[in-house]
Amino acid sequence: YLGFIRVIAYICEMIAIITGDIINSQNTDSELWLPKLKNLLGSWSATPENWEVYRGDEFQLKCSVDEVFSKSLMIKSLIKTFENLDVRLAIGIGNEVFLSEKITESNGSAYVNSGRLLNDIKIEGRTLAIKTENDKVNRDLNILFKWASIDFNSWSVATAEIIHRLLINPELTQEELAKELNITQSSVSQRIKRSNFDLIQETDLFFRKKIAEL
Numbered sequence: 090y091l092g093f094i095r096v097i098a099y100i101c102e103m104i105a106i107i108t109g110d111i112i113n114s115q116n117t118d119s120e121l122w123l124p125k126l127k128n129l130l131g132s133w134s135a136t137p138e139n140w141e142v143y144r145g146d147e148f149q150l151k152c153s154v155d156e157v158f159s160k161s162l163m164i165k166s167l168i169k170t171f172e173n174l175d176v177r178l179a180i181g182i183g184n185e186v187f188l189s190e191k192i193t194e195s196n197g198s199a200y201v202n203s204g205r206l207l208n209d210i211k212i213e214g215r216t217l218a219i220k221t222e223n224d225k226v227n228r229d230l231n232i233l234f235k236w237a238s239i240d241f242n243s244w245s246v247a248t249a250e251i252i253h254r255l256l257i258n259p260e261l262t263q264e265e266l267a268k269e270l271n272i273t274q275s276s277v278s279q280r281i282k283r284s285n286f287d288l289i290q291e292t293d294l295f296f297r298k299k300i301a302e303l
Contacts, residue, residue: 103303104185105157106203107150111168112175112216114146122171129167133160137191149192149203154182154303158296161217162289163256165241169249175216175242179207182221182303198222216242223303230299237292240285251280252289259290 111122123142130140130150140150152160161178168176181203187196202220210218217234221227244252250270254261263281267274 102184103154103182104197104199105152105154106181106183106199107148107152107157107161107164107178108181108203108207109148109150109164109176109178110207110211111146112177113173117171117174119145122168122174125167126164129163137193138189139192141192143193151185151192151195151199154300155297157182158300159256159293162241162293163253165217166244166249166253166256169241169244170246170253172246177207177210177215178217179203179210180217180219181206182219182300221300221303226299226302230296233292233295244284247280248284251277252284252286255281255286256289 114122126148127136127142130136130142130148133150133152134140139152140148142148150160150164157180161180165176165178168174181199181201183198183200183202185195185197185199189195202222206218206220210216215235215238217238219227219230219234251266254266254269261269263274263277266277270277
């Protein structure tokens with residue numbers, strides 16, 4: 090009986106899946122961006138159970154529901170540090186009914202939602218979207234993502250560098266950033282202002298509250 094309860098709890102537990110693909114990867118040497126993407130994903134969890142890169146420029150990641158937006162932005166900002174590269178990100182929220190040793194062989198509504206959504210946004214020309222089991226949450230968050238993507242998609246390499254570092258380590262001071270990037274502190278201040286980083290943090294808080302409605 091306890092085993093049955095555990096199985097039910099496992100199936101009911103929501104997870105997040107990000108399925109993504111690199112835009113313009115065929116025009117860029119993968120040796121530049123692929124190791125950095127793998128390093129980022131590897132800093133969060135183990136492969137191939139929780140993440141995997143496949144077909145050269147596609148990837149999948151499993152993470153907690155409340156962290157999925159911030160992790161999406163970390164991936165986005167990393168890829169945007171490379172000239173002419175971008176990334177599509179399809180977030181699926183749902184359950185996991187089969188756990189394999191490889192994430193690409195695991196299954197559940199989170200996987201289905203994410204995988205199908207990536208195909209949809211390719212056709213629609215979008216770069217960030219989410220699908221949950223709740224139509225109202227989907228509608229509200231996807232409107233937010235459409236607006237936010239106008240900003241995210243226009244990040245310059247310099248802006249993406251600042252955002253990525255601050256997302257990875259929000260405690261970094263402007264002085265530390267200036268040393269890392271070899272620029273003046275006033276330049277760091279200007280870049281942070283241009284990046285709308287405060288708004289990015291507010292959006293992440295809003296996402297976490299909204300997703301808690303599921």
